[in-house]
Amino acid sequence: MSSETADARALQADDVVAYAERYGHLALVGVLMVFMLWVRLKNLGSFRGRDRLAFTGIDSWYHWRATDWTVQNFPWVMPYEVYTGFPDGNNVDQFNTLFDQFVALLAMLIGLGSPTQSDIYLAALIAGPILATLTAIPVYLIAKRVSGDNRFAGLVAVIILALSPGEFTRRSLAGNFDHHVAEALLMAVAIYALVVALRSAERDKPIWELVTSRDWSLLRTPTKYSVLAGVAITLYLWVWPAGIVLIGILGIFFAVQLALDFVRGVSPDHVAFVGVVSMAVTALFSLLKTDVYSLTEVTQYSLIQPALAVLVALGCLFMAWLARQWETRELERVYYPAAILGLVAAGLVVLWIALPDLYNTVMTNVTTRLLPIRSTDTALTVQEVQPPDDIVRRAARSFGMGLYLFILGLVLLIARPFVGDRFRAEHTLVIVWGLFLLGMAASQSRFWYYFVLPVSILSGYTIAQVVGLIDLNPSDRVRDVKGYQVLTILLVLTVLFVPFAPGIASYTAPDIADAVQPGGESDTWAEGNEFLQENTPEPGNLYGAGNESELDYYGTYERPADGDYDYPGGAYGVMSWWDYGHFITSQGERIPHANPFQQHARSASAFLQAPSEDAANEVLDAISAGMEPRLDASGNVTVDAPEDVDNDVPYVMIDHKMAGEKFPAIARWTGPNRAIYGTQKDINLGVQNESQTLPAFSDAYYDTQLARLYLDDASGMEHYRLVHEADEWALVGGQVTQTRPLPFSNAILNADSWGPMVENTSMLYERERKNGNLTRTNFYEPHVESSLKTFERVEGATMTGQVENATNASSIRVSLELETAPGRTFTYTQNAELGDDGSFEVTVPYATDNVRGPDEGYTDSSVTANGNYSVVVQGDDGIHQASANVSEGAVYDGESIAVDGFEFTSYDDLFETNPGDESDENVTDGNATDGEGDTESGSDNESDATSERISGPDVRVPPQ
Known part of the structure; x- marks a missing residue:
């Protein structure tokens, strides 16, 4: 072999290594993104191959309503919704957002400008998977930047994001048509934009004198990136108005970083410049969307979004000015943070005195969303608002070793100044952001789709720091690799991949995709809502009023000045529990009284718990008169409805879950102590012919309007009749699980806590041989009923x-x-x-x-x-x-x-x-x-x- 040939081959090998070093990480990120998209589209066929629409979440149905409306009125979003919340209507800004416009645009592209319902449905199914896959890009970039432009850190972050089977994956699968994944994507984009702006400000060092002298040559770059950061934050708010929580987090970050900079002898002007410009842009663009002139409506485009952004901008400006005054007076820098804390406390006191409503709004959001301090009794009836039972165990299922890598990453970042490493403002940002997202995850289960972002990023940072210690490069020859380097790489691979391996993990991301299938509650309600749509009068034409043209399903309605829409004669509402309001709107094209915005939840609770037909009529009459009735502790209606009001809520829909497992939540909103609906009974289940004391419904339950309608078909009532029941059957009653080791011996009875269990009739006496045991489910005091019944007053x-x-x-x-x-x-x-x-x-x-x-x-x-x-x-x-x-x-x-x-x-x-x-x-x-x-x-x-x-x-x- 000639020396020229050997040299050529060596050169080719070096070229391959150089190419792999330069682009290999991007190829791996691309492969991971393809995997993410594949996982999220695995179940797409099961949703498309159906006779009717199907989504996996209740809120998905209102996004369908909002997107369908936007397609019909492209590119506008609905200014006001009259097809929910009867008799008031509702301003539904937390839907009708940039997310719905994006899906509507996707549908327009699929349908080449004239999309069919099938095209819109396809867009709704694939939007979440697409947005989730795109989230890998800002996650990679943030991890790479925070780790000192370490591409391996970004790659590890995307691995954790891709393999995690937690809330982020579940909420971004085909069929889950919700804005959550768009929130996660745009929050990550906003954080990355701020990281870039902070790095630019650190490099170009904008100060107040440059602003007053208008030296744009030095201000141009940090201004540009700060404006882009403000735009990114605004886009996040335009997807979720309640995202002002991010403004609060950023406000705390700026306060901490400005104080740290001043104590360290660094001018706080640099970071303050980013804060002022980005928050000013956020305030300006938020103001353009404002349509509710209130400082307390956090779920709508109200004044609170621009107001808080302005407060953060002014706070940055004030802290930079105070630092100069502090320095001029030669005060000890170490006392500066304490002064800031004192001023913040004093500001909260002033806010509490001057604007108590705004103060309560801010503190409520802090204590219920940012920190795991408290949740209201009624909020806890919403499953996704409940805190996780065991945060460590849940994190292990969701992120593998991610929680521990996240914590270690926080420690390593905080320790950087103490070990001589350079500490940047972006590090403070990630620390503050990560800690608050940890608090949010501990306070509400829903926020785990956010928490995956800092977990992935700091996991990448931690692994990169560990790998950096062994000084291993791709160009090293195999024979030059040391044993400890091999062991370190094996350890890294074990930490990353083994917790997500099939057979070791409780479930993997593909397992989650396989488990999510169409059906469930939406199918249960579809038949009843089809009956509503085809066999009840159009809204506006009740009893032949003839005003149906004034309530077009795709019509545009102006927001009423007093907040309550003035419905025309012949409009009417449908009474049911708030969980099902979006089904009634989107499937039945009728107007529910209560909805998943929890609007009118108390009056719906009052009707369903009413202890007599007369009390139930009083509730409906009060609603028709525009009142909000409740029940007192004795079951009496708390308002007196006027006489001779119209029957504006003529339909009542009750499903098996309302009569069963959801009844305790219904009873939580108003009325007597819900304990009155339960009792203990001696019941013989046929096991060794012995009676067991088991929880059961009491007489008070069977006297409720809900039970008398659903279980008795309105028998004995004067003004209610059954008009439809679904051709699907369910079992309502108590449940006991008996486990008997094989061969059989004495049974062990485990009665569920009070609250009926609802199962399909096929579950009666279900037997399962598992782990050497036979499990049998006994139902007692069972009622086999249609899964959904519709009544008319x-x-x-x-x-x-x-x-x-x-x-x-x-x-x-x-x-x-x-x-x-x-x-x-x-x-x-x-x-x-x-x-x-x-x-x-x-x-x-x-x-x-x-x-x-x-x-x-x-x-x-x-x-x-x-x-x-x-x-x-x-x-x-x-x-x-x-x-x-x-x-x-x-x-x-x-x-x-x-x-x-x-x-x-x-x-x-x-x-x-x-x-x-x-x-x-x-x-x-x-x-x-x-x-x-x-x-x-x-x-x-x-x-x-x-x-x-x-x-x-x-x-x-x-x-x-």
Whole structure:
């Protein structure tokens, strides 16, 4: 081999190494980004191959509404929403943001300017994965900058980001159509822009004299980057108005850094310049979006965003001025930070006195979002607002060793000045930002999608510092590599990859993607909301008002000056729990009263807990009158609604979870102590024929409006009727899990804490052999019901008449057999007292015909009568019985129906009808029934039903 050939090969090898050193890290980052996108699109096919839309989060449905509206009105966003929060409407600035405009633009590109619903749906599914993948870029750049332009640190940061199976991954999968991933991306962009601006200011050293002399040659670069930082912060706020939390974090950073600079003998003007310019730009652009002139509305584009940015800018200016005054007077620099702390405390006192509302807003956000100090009782009913049970354990599942690398990275950054390393302002920024995001993660589970950012960045920084200690370069020959260097690299690879390995990790990022599939609550509600859309009047046309054109679903509505929209006649609301408001808006195109903004949650809670039909009517009347009713500790409505108000909330939707696992949350918002709804009962589960004391629902629960509607199909009520139920069935009741080692021995019973469990009927007595055990789930006091029922409030038709010669009769009973669209039959019953002369009045909500429809302003009910009403009066000597036809018009208009033609049957004739049958179910202790097996004793029907239900299981078997 010639020396020229050897030299050429050596040169080629050197070129390969040089190329790998220069571009290899970028290729690896690209591979990781492709992996991130693949993970997030793994389940895309399961969402697209369906007959109807599907998303995995409730808030996703309102983003769908906002994006769909923006596509129809491109490029504008909705100025005010009238299709939620009836009777007020809502300013929904936390949606209708830059995120929705981005998805609408993506849909326009997919649809080449005329997107179909399928195009918009595809854009909604892929937007989150795209934005999450792009987040790798600022994360890489921040880690690289903070580590002294170390590309390996950036690469490690992206590895942690890509492999993490936590909230950031879960919230950015196809199907989770929410703004959270856009928040994370733009927060990372904002932090990177500030890092660049701070580095520029450190290099070019802008000071006040350069500003007054207008020496733009030295100010141009730091000004440019500071403006870009302000723009980046603004874009973050334009995705999430409540992101003023970032302004607060930056305000603390600037205060800390300016104090540190002055104590160290460095002019604070440099960092103050970045703070003033970036915050001024943020304030200016935030002001352009302001549409609510209030200092307390943090979730809307209000004055609080520009006001806080201005305060931070003024604070930077003041601290720089004070530092000069301090220096002029030759005061000890070490006391400067204490003076700043004292001034901040004094400022808070002044704010508390002068602007108490603003002070409360600021402190509430600090204590509930920035720091794990407190959360309101009602806020804790929201799952994502609850703090994590074990932050260390959750971090291990989400980041592997990331939490420990994050903590070590913080320590290493703080220690830099003490070991002779250069300490930059960007280090303080990452320390302050990371600590506050740790506090946010400890306060609310949702903020873990933010926390992955500093964890990834500081993990990269820590690993880079460790690898830097071994002085290993890619150009080193294999034979020159030392043993300790090999061990260090193996340790690094173990720390990075092993915690995320399948079989070791609880779950991996691909596992999360596989687990997220369409269906669930949105599918449960889809059928009921389709019924609303097709079988109820258009908003504005209730009872034939004819104002539907004034409430176009894609219309533009001006924000009302007083905050409450003035709906036209014929507009109406739908009552349900706030969790489901976005389903009603987006799937049903109807107007919910309560929604996931937690608007009207208390009045919805009051209706669902109402202990009587009269109390429930008072709540709805108060809502129709524009009031916010609640229940007091005794269950009484706290407001007096005016008389003769319109029935503006005619529909009520209740699903199995409201009747079951969500009821404790419903009871938390208003009314009596929720403990009254639970009790303890001795129940025999058939295990060794022994009774167990188990938690169960009390009488108070079965008296609530929710239970009487959902479990009783409005039986015994005067003004509510079932109009639709979904063809899907659920089980509501108590649950006990029995675990018996194999072979079988004594069972161990573990009763859940109070609160019913809701499962599909297929879960009844589920058996699973696992780890040598057999697990069986027993349900007690079960109720098999449709998963979603829709009711209508009507005026009710009043049956009137007189029964002569009814000896010692005190009550009358009416009943009607009905059938739902899925094929289930049930009997509506109503009891009323007889007058001394045998006269009666009975108000009933069900019609025996179904002739009115949505075009006329009424409901095309899917529940039909099997015949006419049976009207029965029982006396000492026999039964008086008649039948009655009740038209739908009479039910809606409150008409009276005369009932006559009673036929008398003596008990002797009844016995002759059933000769020799001494156990005739129509005769019990001298009291007769209507033939349905219910004992007629003259007592209230609801009480009878409740007692019967409590004493034993009430299983309603759905049609086969």
